[in-house]
Amino acid sequence: MAVLRSDPLVQGLRLLRPRMPRLALAVLCGVLSLGSALALAAVSAWLITRAWQMPPILDLSVAVVAVRTFGISRGVLSYCERLASHDTALRAAGSARVQIYRRLARGPVEVPATLSEGDLVGRVGHDVDELSDALVRAVLPITVAAVLSVAAVVVLALISPAAGLVLAVCLAVSGVLAPWLSARGAAAQEHTARGHHADRDITAMTILDHAPELRVSGQLPRLIVEAAESQRNWGHALDRAARPAAIGAAIPTAAMGVSLLGAVVIGIEMSTTLAPTTLAILMLLPLSSFEAVTALPAAAVQLTRSRIAARRLLVLTPSEASDVDDTQFIAPTADLTLTAQATAGHSGGGHTVDVDLVLRPGDRMTVLGPSGCGKTTVLMTLAGLLAPRSGRVDIGGIPLDRLAEDELRAHVVFFAEDAHVFATTVRDNLLVVRGDCTDTELLAALDRVGLRDWLSRLPDGLSTVLTGGPEALSAGQRRRLLLARVLLSTAPIVLLDEPTEHLDAAASDSLLRALLSGDLIGEHRTVVVATHHLPSDIGTVCLRLQSGSGRPATGTLAGGPASRTDGERNS
Structure with a gap:
């Protein structure tokens, strides 16, 4: 628990202060949307197999209506999930910026004073966006994937425990191993990419703030070239960061193939004991089960980026402005010496x-x-x-x-x-x-x-x-x-x-x-x-004050009232 509290991402998420009811609504809509896709696959498999048997049309009417219902509800619920999640993330980003501005205004200036204007803009702008993206691109997909994976394994295990076990293992590989590999591979590259991003922002802010002076001095074209080079370097660094993520993204597809192959083998062995409709569900359900976990490698990469952004923001604002009870106030009649x-x-x-x-x-x-x-x-x-x-x-x-x-x-x-x-x-x-x-x-x-x-x-x-x-x-x-x-x-x-x-x-x-x-x-x-x-x-x-070479500047003034007009000392 202590390690979790010390995680910069956990501390950074406190800056966002997301509206939990709205986030829960987004999770619910996401679960129902992908749950509709899962149900659609199962009902479609049953309907196709049952229609092959050419029963009376009334026997298929409920399944036909269910297919239409799940097909429509999936799109509607997905849209509702996007509305709720993006509203939550945008409001959280606004809340984080308000807190950061308040901490910068009320906190010590040692850290902000050592940063360039471009770096400050990058942190308050890009880093806050990266942190808020963790809600939409990481927290939400992970939660939805966890719920849907458990539901798919339970449904498949009711048909065949062996098939359920194979699906559980494949989902664990694609939902845990693949994201871990993607995050581990992207972390080092993201640090490099973020450095290029900061260089680009610094150069761009220098150009924007001092364009007339730079033009007169002849330095403007050189800085524009440097800004373009920084942008290209940033793009190359991000491309390198995407390579290990691509490997992680390929693992869920491979795991889905293994799961489907396992379901086919188990289905062939159980073909004499299972109804054709149940057999179809056994083979087609794994295809929809992986839809939720395919987003997890990207979610892991986003968590890595958000953690880096949170660390940079926490350095900028190390602690909240404390509401301490021992603050004092100056009396109206106090001596303001x-x-x-x-x-x-x-x-x-x-x-x-x-x-x-x-x-x-x-x-x-x-x-x-x-x-x-x-x-x-x-x-x-x-x-x-x-x-x-x-x-x-x-x-x-x-x-x-x-x-x-x-x-x-x-x-x-x-x-x-x-x-x-x-x-x-x-x-x-x-x-x-x-x-x-x-x-x-x-x-x-x-x-x-x-x-x-x-x-x-x-x-x-x-x-x-x-x-x-x-x-x-x-x-x-x-x-x-x-x-x-x-x-x-x-x-x-x-x-x-x-x-x-x-x-x-x-x-x-x-x-x-x-x-x-x-x-x-x-x-x-x-x-x-x-x-x-x-x-x-x-x-x-x-x-x-004097600035001596190789030694710090020092100066001392002995106290005493200063003259307002004819000063007695100038020493």
Whole structure:
């Protein structure tokens, strides 16, 4: 039981949370559909043999009606099974994506931060589909095959125990051995194929996101060729994965032939004691008995693929956001002092930054240093998005990891330099930070960040759709739009990562002065800004980070209140 619980596929299926009544309905329809095929074979065998004896037509009327009934019901029930199973799988896939998004939003960022955008898209898209396919292409066929196999063996054993034994052995070979061989052979190849798939997605996302820059640099044709090559490699890898599965798929056909041959031999031996109609059923029933198990090798391959997909998804979201009872809340009158005595860094290693600081309400601080020295890591650690390698970060004496998620985000907000711009209206792009803002507030925020003229030139103002998302904006306009989100936030502690990057020097210095002086963000709020440069006339507490060759970046800031205008320290 413990081994079963630790199986990544079992854990992954918990993400799906399928509707069990609907899944049971799909199983029932599948059993009845293939059961109709089994009954159709038996009744048809009886009818053909009995008609050969030329009895009165009334003796055949019930069998004729039964043949028609089973023939029609098989198609109808098969359609109902598809409706129920696909509805279950699609709803389960939606449920899994909701849980994954929730875990990504509330969980640690170490794993997602190390993955490329293409890999993330592949996992949330393709891997979730593979996981949900386990319901339709694995769980359902296996259950239906198990029920129908038992029923066929029992019916045949009532006629001839020896024939029933032969059928049971052949069904076991085709229903257990063949799927096992198919799954074992496909596992290693599927890992290779999945690697090619990830490479293809990464290359494709790079092309889609940076096509203009790649075209200017002359790299776009090369990447398109690489994407096509990755697609071909992926196809070849999948073809190789299908070879052992093909062998497994051939075994049920061979087992069916052996079963039929055994039934014929046993039928010849029993021909003197069995009625012709019963003898016909004995020989023809095995043909329909294998219809359910022929899908099992493909089901085993699907289980292998779904298990791999589940393992990748569980790495992405290692555990559910726990509803722990020891979460704490910050009182409305609490002192919102941010205290950090920690070593910031990703769990996988790399740069570490030692931080020792105390930021009281209204303090301003800059994190200064070159790219790659750990500025973003420090901010993410202060925001509770990245667990410190050692030490702790507190707000009002409460560790960040003890705060409820909503409580933490209401008090500390991190604004990334590459925050997403959605392909929707300007209004909706601003409302993502606070949904209750009025148009007056939105217009005021855009005006304060210098986007009034830009907005006035848009055809529909705030209702203008930014077609292509970030592609509809210049780099500077995107920075200002993201900065407008900062102004709309009500969090008392604001952490900004490179808010003035891609602006000209004069505009960048002007915005930095406004951010650190209290002109843009109220003086009662704590502001931490990570930047590459700092105007010489700005005095503020500054954490300087350096990236030395061959050693991790380190920086230490002794605590103390920061000056909001005439800072006393810049060290």
